[in-house]
Amino acid sequence: SAVISQKPSRDICQRGTSLTIQCQVDSQVTMMFWYRQQPGQSLTLIATANQGSEATYESGFVIDKFPISRPNLTFSTLTVSNMSPEDSSIYLCSVEWRAIILFGQGTRLTVV
Amino acid sequence: DQQVKQNSPSLSVQEGRISILNCDYTNSMFDYFLWYKKYPAEGPTFLISISSIKDKNEDGRFTVFLNKSAKHLSLHIVPSQPGDSAVYFCAVRNYGGSQGNLIFGKGTKLSVKP
Numbered sequence: 001s002a003v004i005s006q007k008p009s010r011d012i013c014q015r016g017t018s019l020t021i022q023c024q025v026d027s028q029v030t031m032m033f034w035y036r037q038q039p040g041q042s043l044t045l046i047a048t049a050n051q052g053s054e055a056t057y058e059s060g061f062v063i064d065k066f067p068i069s070r071p072n073l074t075f076s077t078l079t080v081s082n083m084s085p086e087d088s089s090i091y092l093c094s095v096e097w098r099a100i101i102l103f104g105q106g107t108r109l110t111v112v
Numbered sequence: 113d114q115q116v117k118q119n120s121p122s123l124s125v126q127e128g129r130i131s132i133l134n135c136d137y138t139n140s141m142f143d144y145f146l147w148y149k150k151y152p153a154e155g156p157t158f159l160i161s162i163s164s165i166k167d168k169n170e171d172g173r174f175t176v177f178l179n180k181s182a183k184h185l186s187l188h189i190v191p192s193q194p195g196d197s198a199v200y201f202c203a204v205r206n207y208g209g210s211q212g213n214l215i216f217g218k219g220t221k222l223s224v225k226p
Contacts, residue, residue, distance in 0.1 A: 004155070033212040042116070042216040043156070043201070058213075092155055094212060101146070101212050103155035 002027045002097045004104035012110045013083055020079045021107045023093030028073035031096035034066070035103070038089045046091075049076040083111045115139060118202055118217035125224050131189040133220050135202030140183060144205040146214065147176060147187045149198045156201055160187070192224045 003026040013019050023032065032049040047055040047068055055068035070076045080087050088111045093104040117136045125131045133147075143164040148156035162169040162176045162185070169176050175188045189196055199219040206213040 006155075009153075031212050040218070042114075042218045043203075043214075044216075045213055048212060094155075096212055100158050100161075101214060102158060103148075105153070105155045108153075 001100070002029060002095060002102055004093055004095060004102060006093050006104040006107050008107055009105060010108040010110075012112060015084050015111055017083055018079055018081045019083065019109060020077050021091055021093070023076045023078070023104055025074045025095055027097075029095040029097060030073070032070060032076045033094045033096075033101070034068060034076070034078045035092040035094060036089045037092065037106075043092065046078070049078075080109065083109075085111045087111050113138070114217075116202055116204055116215050116217040118200075118220050120220050121218070122221040122223070125192045125222065127194055127224055127226050128191045131187075131192045131196065131222055131224065133187040133189075133200050133202075133222065135185050135187075135217055137183050137185075137204055139204075140180070142204040142206075145176070145178060145185050146203045146205075147174075148201045148203060148216075149196075150201060150219070151198050159200075189222075192222075194224050194226050197222055197224045 005024045007022045034046040035043045037043045045058050046061045047057045049068050049070040051070045067079045090106045092106045115138045146161040147159040150156045160171050160174050178185045199221045201219045202217040203214040
């Protein structure tokens, strides 16, 4: 199956700063997604990263807070902007691969 | 309100016995159901799925059962092995959304004891 690599795997950031998470896939994929898992909660879809156009955000998530880039069919970035402690979560990149949704290993973000 | 519920946060089973993980959902329009397994510091790994036109799907030691009238699905692992110890997430495809628009339960932590 497709291999998904996320960077960084973890980070500790100061409140008010921004962090950009990178997601690289070893195969071209049409659909890429970003999920969040807050402590003790289930995974929640943030947005669908569309190649060559603006991302499609789910209810409760906005572009100013979570800007997403998708320059080609193998790469995407998610930025968590102006971070607060409430943004401390695991952020996961995922792709649709042969009708299955695959996930990267996640980025564990702690905001202090 | 949660649309996908896994009411057991944890489950402990003896090696070789059957593990049964349960999941309930609220919307009868959901048409595709998935189970993922997650080890610490790793992303979720796809295990098995089932479409709403079926009531059972089997893959090796893993079987998923779907009871549409009860809006309930379960994952059976037989026989359970210590390497199965992980958090198991139930997910449903959110109808009308993209393929990747999955709604997850909170997970059940399975411990298989040797």
